[in-house]
Amino acid sequence: MKFLLHRQSSTPLYQQIFTYIVQQIQNGMLKDGEQLPSLRALADDLNVSVLTARKAYKWLETKGYVFIQPGKGVYVRGKKSISVQIERPYEWQRSLSTNVVRSQYLINRKKQYYDFSQAVVYPRLLPTQFLADEMQKILDKNKMILATYGSVQGDEELRLEMAKYLRDHQGLNTHPSNLLITSGVQQGIDLVAQTLLKPGDTVVVESPCYGAAIDVFVNKGINLISIELDEQGIRSDALEEVCQKKKPKLIYVNPSFHNPTGTLMSEQRRQELVELAELYGFFIIEDDSFGEIYFDHVFPPHPIKYFDRNGYVIYLKGFSKTMAPGVRVAALLAEGPVFDWLYGVKASMDIGSPLLTQKAILPFLRTERMKNHLEKLRIALQIRRDTAVDIMSSLTGMVELRVPKGSLNLWISLPDSVHPLRLLEKANEASISFLPGSSCFVHEPKHHHIRISYSLLSDRDLTIGLQKLCEVIFDFGD
Template identity: 75%
Template sequence: MKFVLRKESNTPFYQQICVQIIQRIQSGMLMDEEQLPSLRTMAEDLNVSILTVRKAYKWLETKGYVFVQPGKGVYIRGKRQASSKIANPYDWQHSLAVNVQRSQYLINRQRRYYDFSQAVVYPRLLPNQFLADEMQNIVQKNRMILATYGPVQGDEELRLEITKYLKEYQGLHADPTKLVITSGAQQGIDLIAQTLLKPGDTVLVESPCYGAAIDVFTNKGINIIPIELDKQGVRSDLIDEVCQKKKPVLLYVNSSFHNPTGTLMSEKRRRELVELAEMYKFFIVEDDSFGEIYFDQITLPPPIKSFDRNGHVIYLKGFSKTIAPGIRVAAMLAEGPVFDWIYAVKSFMDIGSPLLVQKAILPILRTKRMKNHVEKLRTALQIRRDTAVEILSSLDDVVQFQVPQGGFNLWLTLTDSIDSITLLQKANEADINFLPGSACFVNEPKKKHIRISYSLLSDHDLKIGLEKLCKVIRDVQFE
């Protein structure tokens, strides 16, 4: 089993060892009662002292992750299994160094009926029939569209419509020749990482952060520095402190209704970030997937990109969340040489995003349908938010949260007596799922937080599911 220590990290070596072992336990890469390397073997492999490894194993033992058999070794804690256990032919794969610690919560899992884990809109609130009809019409009129690669940069008509959309909804003036269409915002993040980052580079992220973005940077061998949030968004004062010691390549942020916390970054903070990017010469990746979904008639600050004058901000606008998750379409706005670099990388990444889905959303953007759809979606999701807030407020002695002004999520902080992983296991038994907060942190998993997405269920199922979850939380509290 391979463990890797990042010498340049500020995290102590023993903590890095602990984090990697915990991640492997949670992802199933380390099985119950599997033996860990000896103190000497681990110390030699990592070129650290035996005392460092001993400290890591001792910490894991006190937290209940491992147990020690005197004279034999250190083992993963779990139910004892029969000695006649049949060898798994795939066990060799556990020795590979992979990073799936956050993705494990999002894929290949058993679906629960009351699913609060996915920031996805309830299907009946989306224009599915309209899109299906449009796709059918497009194919009937031009069957060759299925035999045609889309342009690397994206469909020209769509790029023109998106520039109009950004001006109307975000007040952002964009040049269609500087837009690149990607297969969702997630591909956009990966494309930026492929273009700008190399192993050992430094990236700043919000803490907590969108977990899939952390995984993208981790898998590139990047030094990730988490920056705390406050009520105005990511803390610019902490970014300034880091930049005086490190030279980050980029800062990744969710500016509007941050995933997972729902925080809306203030205009003052947005301006400060651009000033810091100019001063220390780094990029800001502004991921805006929830900006249209605001509640309570609030006025949104302009995008960070609107304050950018020198190409420091790369703006990502996702449409999958509000139109249809199955239509993976996003737009990236980048200016200066970075646009050419991104274009070149995309040309060999996928040759061009699917043309059919790009053409299918054109009628929505060109007519009042999008405006009407978004207004109805806001109303429906605000009702769901209010339902979630009302029900979860009954747990005010064990759960704390800020009421989001938009987006799809509630970020809950649990009392110290409740462990989010244990809570998830109990919730699964009650046919409930949510995202544990540990999926949203860079370093040692924090077990005091969970993310509840109120967007996926119907009004009826949302109410029942949350009431069931409240009971599970109470039961775990008194265990």
């Protein structure tokens, strides 16, 4: 019995063997009562261990597809196959999958009224009307823009304004030719992964980490190593230990008001990361999605990219959070041959990001509107943060809060007796959603956490929803 095993897949080999034999039974290729190969013969045919073969047969027996006669062999029990095929008609598709399907967004697919799961800003705090008016002006002037592909690199006018913005607000002296416009930071992360990584490469991430970034790396078969954060960000001493034992291809960090914890990486730690990249020869993906959303006059240091002189840092600047999620515009900054590689992969991805939205944000960046908008947005979000902290503090002694100095999220540690997924089920019954902390870890975390995003709801719904959530947590903990 020989067939192709996907050895790079995260699906265990014994499960792949199980699935194949079930298919053979269901399509009639293996008849009721037919004897299957011995453990040793199956192991030799598929180049697997006898233990793997034994686990596959044991699982088939447990599910009722075969029966084992000690000393004689393994035999097909085929009468059950028809009902199983009717109950699960799409099961055959699993045998074709070579990737892990991991996504933090699968957890909260059903939208709840009190939605604390999305790190998205309340629509009325964003310049949606201005952007809508600008898009209408563009369409009135030139409807053919809808029939035009944007350039692969991004609109030239927008890249010019982006370069000015990065110079004025981040201290990054860059040329528009080194910028690539992407459809949000998420596409930028995926673009870097597609360009630089292959299955089996080692990538270092923070622990906890932005869950959607973990999804990108895991689903590409990458070997992920997570390093804990302290109050200054990812520990550079722990990173160096990893570099001495492994050879990471890149590390991914979210240094300015980290998602999900809100941690602000110190300037010293940022410089140390660049020094380690130079010493051990790895890339750094710097995700700067929240740098402008700071509170309590706590200004973030220069980006990690500011300290990079030799092209080790690939900098991603997102505008979806602060301007409009539906615009999906971000800038990727890179120098050297890697920029050409990224350009080529971007061309194969989408040929170019939508031109209409790129043109629409130009007036916003060219005037004082962006500066004024960010000032008002910070005030509104700080009020929401304070509201969230005040309400959740009623659970002091039961939960532990990490008060962020920026960003959109509140990271909450739960008692060991309160499991986040079971808590989420109870919260859903009250029309409440949040992000379980397990979505932000490579492996199952030692302790229980949840992430509350205080940015999406109105002031009134934020207050009511959090009060209801406190009741759910309190009742759950009794």
